[in-house]
Amino acid sequence: MKFSFITLFPELIQPYFKDSILARAEQKELLEFEFYNPRDFSTDKHKKVDGYKIGGGAGLLLQTQPLFDCLYSMQEKDFNTHFIFLNPCGKVFKQKDARRLAHKKHICFVCGRYEGIDERVSEEFANEIFSIGDFVLTGGELGALVLCDAISRNIKGVLGNSLSLDEESFENDLLEAPSFSKPFIFEKNNKKFLTPSAFLKGNHAKIASLKEKLALCKTSFFNPSLYQKRKIKDK
CATH class of the missing domain: 1.10.1270.20 (tRNA(m1g37)methyltransferase, domain 2)
Structure with missing residues (x-):
């Protein structure tokens, strides 16, 4: 299983996979993790990725161009990529979702920041939108890690004893x-x-x-x- 993370702050996520069960699973090539930063796809000379909301309102949104280019490039590499967006409006993630998603080959988590992501991005790319509860975080990275961990442990061979799932x-x-x-x-x-x-x-x-x-x-x-x-x- 390959997990990709679209995030402005990959360094917040990467250390989680350096120890314990998921680290061993990566060493066994049961799991693969990769990271994409939307700034690397920005056409702005200052690598700007956020902008003010149309119609006013507090805070900044992640803009369409960097995310569209980033996600389209991933689709070109693997058309079967399953895109999951983290958003408080999404359905609450359940254990049954973890079991179901463990059968996917490639999942990409799109992590918002600031006041979220331009709605057109999720409309174009999101296969599913999940929330981890009725509260708001400063970004989608923690939510993505929660989902990744829950899904990973349902993949055959990741846990030392598969009976632990029963x-x-x-x-x-x-x-x-x-x-x-x-x-x-x-x-x-x-x-x-x-x-x-x-x-x-x-x-x-x-x-x-x-x-x-x-x-x-x-x-x-x-x-x-x-x-x-x-x-x-x-x-």
């Missing part, structure tokens, strides 16, 4: 059940913190049943709308 939150419309590590009994300040006893007895059927019950409880408390969706599915 019990994750949002699978089967449930949040992941609480998890515990050794020691079974942890003591601090004269207080004992215990692990549920069913986890200690090696009965995998009982452990699976308990995990499902705990996942249901956790979902009903932290995400009632998801819990209602699960209840409807179980009827």
